[in-house]
Amino acid sequence: MTEKIIPIFERRALPASTAPLLLEQANGELQDTRARRLHDLRISVTDRCNFRCVYCMPKEIFGKDYPYQPHAALLSFEEITRVARIFAAHGVEKLRLTGGEPLLRKNVERLIAQLAAIRTTDGRTLDLTLTTNGSLLEKKARALKAAGLQRITVSLDALDDAVFKRMNDVDFAVADVLRGIDAAHRAGLGPVKVNMVVKAGMNDDQIVPMARHFKNTPSILRFIEYMDVGASNGWKMDQVIASQEVIRRIADVMPLDALPANYVGETANRWRYRDGGGEIGVISSVTQAFCDDCSRARLSTEGKLFTCLFASHGHDLRALLRGNASDLEISSTIAQIWRARGDRYSQLRTEQTRPAAGKVEMSYIGG
Numbered sequence: 295m296t297e298k299i300i301p302i303f304e305r306r307a308l309p310a311s312t313a314p315l316l317l318e319q320a321n322g323e324l325q326d327t328r329a330r331r332l333h334d335l336r337i338s339v340t341d342r343c344n345f346r347c348v349y350c351m352p353k354e355i356f357g358k359d360y361p362y363q364p365h366a367a368l369l370s371f372e373e374i375t376r377v378a379r380i381f382a383a384h385g386v387e388k389l390r391l392t393g394g395e396p397l398l399r400k401n402v403e404r405l406i407a408q409l410a411a412i413r414t415t416d417g418r419t420l421d422l423t424l425t426t427n428g429s430l431l432e433k434k435a436r437a438l439k440a441a442g443l444q445r446i447t448v449s450l451d452a453l454d455d456a457v458f459k460r461m462n463d464v465d466f467a468v469a470d471v472l473r474g475i476d477a478a479h480r481a482g483l484g485p486v487k488v489n490m491v492v493k494a495g496m497n498d499d500q501i502v503p504m505a506r507h508f509k510n511t512p513s514i515l516r517f518i519e520y521m522d523v524g525a526s527n528g529w530k531m532d533q534v535i536a537s538q539e540v541i542r543r544i545a546d547v548m549p550l551d552a553l554p555a556n557y558v559g560e561t562a563n564r565w566r567y568r569d570g571g572g573e574i575g576v577i578s579s580v581t582q583a584f585c586d587d588c589s590r591a592r593l594s595t596e597g598k599l600f601t602c603l604f605a606s607h608g609h610d611l612r613a614l615l616r617g618n619a620s621d622l623e624i625s626s627t628i629a630q631i632w633r634a635r636g637d638r639y640s641q642l643r644t645e646q647t648r649p650a651a652g653k654v655e656m657s658y659i660g661g
């Protein structure tokens with residue numbers, strides 16, 4: 295499709311930093327400077343969480359006085375849905391709700407129902423998923439499914455209660471998360487993906503027990519390399535266990551074969567148990583960066599658009615939403631931001647990388 299460029303005749307009171315220079319209709323085929331399509335949108339619906347995972351929201355920093363976004367600052371469900379619809383017109387086919395803990399956002403089911411009504415450029419439903427720590431899942435799984443959620447990812451970092459409690463730092467028990475995973479399967483939100491962040495010396499002794507537990511179940515366990523997101527987790531390279539090592543440890547006791555990728559841009563490398571016990575995945579964000587295929591945009595709780603998980607600044611879409619911008623103006627702004635995108639932080643990361651002040655936190659922007 296050819297692009298239609300419409301010059302602006304009238305500039306209303308839009309903030310200069312985000313106002314589009316040219317108006318153009320979305321054609322579903324946006325590409326950035328490295329020819330990467332815009333395909334996924336991750337939406338953070340809250341920056342709050344009931345866990346204090348040591349690698350994400352350490353208690354010393356996320357204490358009682360932490361300045362979370364006030365409610366009025368958050369995008370409303372209507373604002374989120376409007377932005378998501380515009381992203382869909384640009385070719386986004388997959389939405390993931392995240393946070394903070396997305397199930398803490400009041401009436402999140404209502405948002406899911408609104409998002410479920412959006413269609414892709416060729417009329418299909420969007421792939422609609424959510425990532426949660428599982429603490430409220432047992433209670434909410436059925437309502438989430440009824441609202442139109444298709445699948446769910448649950449984070450669980452250990453099978454041993456003492457290790458898990460050391461990681462979540464709020465004394466939350468493994469059994470409660472496992473009940474949430476079961477409830478999600480019963481509600482039809484499966485296959486549930488279970489994400490385990492591996493931090494050396496903290497929970498790496500849980501790699502094999504977790505693999506054994508989820509083998510021969512409908513859940514797909516994925517091991518995530520501990521990343522230097524944000525500036526609060528004190529990340530060091532020697533705290534990362536490379537995916538290769540994770541696979542080696544599991545394959546030593548339960549032989550594995552590599553599987554081909556499902557689609558371009560898939561973040562996990564997939565492996566299958568040789569005895570037919572199902573599959574696992576490894577997400578090697580540190581040792582094998584996947585920036586070349588990265589098609590993800592991220593919308594923060596208060597409406598900033600980030601083009602990389604490691605970005606230090608976002609583009610303020612809320613100012614447009616609340617400044618009477620038309621859909622065409624917002625759409626044109628998004629197009630210009632994506633076209634200018636050149637991010638590839640993980641590829642540029644080196645062994646010398648140390649947490650730098652200024653990068654946004656994972657709990658703020660979502661995983």
Ligand code: SAM
Nearest residue numbers: 350393394395425426427449489520521656661
């Ligand atoms: N609270 C929800 C949860 O924990 O699933 C959703 C938000 S959380 C920020 C999304 C994912 O990011 C989780 O799977 C979490 O384990 C992961 N994560 C957080 N900090 C991380 C880090 N430093 N490195 C790798 N993964 C991280």
Ligand code: SF4
Nearest residue numbers: 343345347350394427
């Ligand atoms: Fe909360 Fe998820 Fe971060 Fe843990 S990883 S502190 S559950 S936002």
Ligand code: SF4
Nearest residue numbers: 585588602603639640
């Ligand atoms: Fe995408 Fe940025 Fe992660 Fe690279 S570092 S995969 S560009 S989010």
